[in-house]
Amino acid sequence: MDSFHILVVEDDPDINNLLFKIVTDAGYDCRQAFSGSEAALLAEQYTYDLILLDLMLPGLTGEEFIERLRQGKTMPIIVLSAKAGLEDRVNVLKLGADDFIPKPFDNAEVLARVEAQLRRYKKFSGEAAGETLRLGDLVLDRESVSVTAGGKDITLTVREFEILALLMEHPKKVFTREQIYERVWGEDYMGDDNTVNVHVSNLRSKLSKVSEREYIKTVWGIGFKMAELES
Template sequence: MSPYHILIVEDDPDINSLLEKLLTRAGYHARPAFSGSEGKMCLEQYQYDLVLLDLMLPGVTGEELVAQIRRSSTVPIIIISAKASVADRIDLLKLGADDFICKPFDVGEVLARVEAQLRRAVAFSEAGRSPDLLTNGDLVLDAESMEVRLKNQPVSLTLREFKILHLLMSHPKKVFTRENLFTQVWEDEFLGEDNTVNVHISNIRSKLAKIDPDTSYIKTVWGIGFKLEG
């Protein structure tokens, strides 16, 4: 399983750096943002597995960012703030936050709460997902029979192409880097200059386009990787 991607929105550079190092050492991919506006931009460009969020931020406030996130996403949000009153916590939970950590915090508690929220998110996602049949518009993938159909027409894919498409369809809207795809599909070390993933993505697109030339099912997120197009 690939490491989780966590966004840290904290304007204090020392605290932000501490959290980034803590999460990186624990095996997560951590992305720092130093204002609410920067955090909002990051969330618009990439899909994260969890957000660590301060409240008193320049630009967009933490409360405003929680509200904006909850309009379109169920990503777990953990507030890390010196605002520690019961009323503050209740208001934030009602607004859509999933957990609250008071400053100053214990690093062990931060890791434990991050792990707990990620476990819940995975359990919720798996409970609501059919393990065998995945669909995206007219595109249907049957994991048990290893068949793919588009507009009810069979799509002939190689095993690697099937695995790539299955991974993308299993996590709709999540952006996968070439390294993510290579390590999970080939189960080998990724070499940065390797063009293998691009070639396989191109092959999948060509096979889908022969049946449906007007729809793009795999989107390139420039500078990052690929995701399933909704």
């Protein structure tokens, strides 16, 4: 098995130790943090391929930790929280989390979601063949895992990068939310539009910060497609 490195951030020792056991029994390398502040320090000192994160933490909250991490790091973040309302789930997705598992959780589901995220992160990290996609002033480079718009660099999460790549690969095609979810998440669509909507909204927001151009169009009642971009 590949030596993936996982950080577990959970202030409850019993839950933290359980998550540690789930991932280490599966063969992954794991480090534990018991507060948001400790997690932030470890994230600066070491490189991780995935983070399992509680929200209600001493020191930095989980939400604050995500905001700080997403200023430059792209590894997947899976949130596990008892704060499982729709508003809570949407909020952490907007901040940059990749997945959300409500507590109490099923051990097998946690491991399955970890493995799914790591498969995608491995692909995202350039182990697949390199390819450069260009539309107008928008450039996506798979080999260097980079995106520029108008010559300016944009830092995207794994999901945002894959959504943009999917749309750029088929610039004239309108993708439904179901199609985007199944292609990017690799899972059957469960009818939750919020997940796709939030990630597309985040992607648009990042693009708009470097250019006033419209890059992604909403086709009302259907889904999303690339706007027609001229150099």
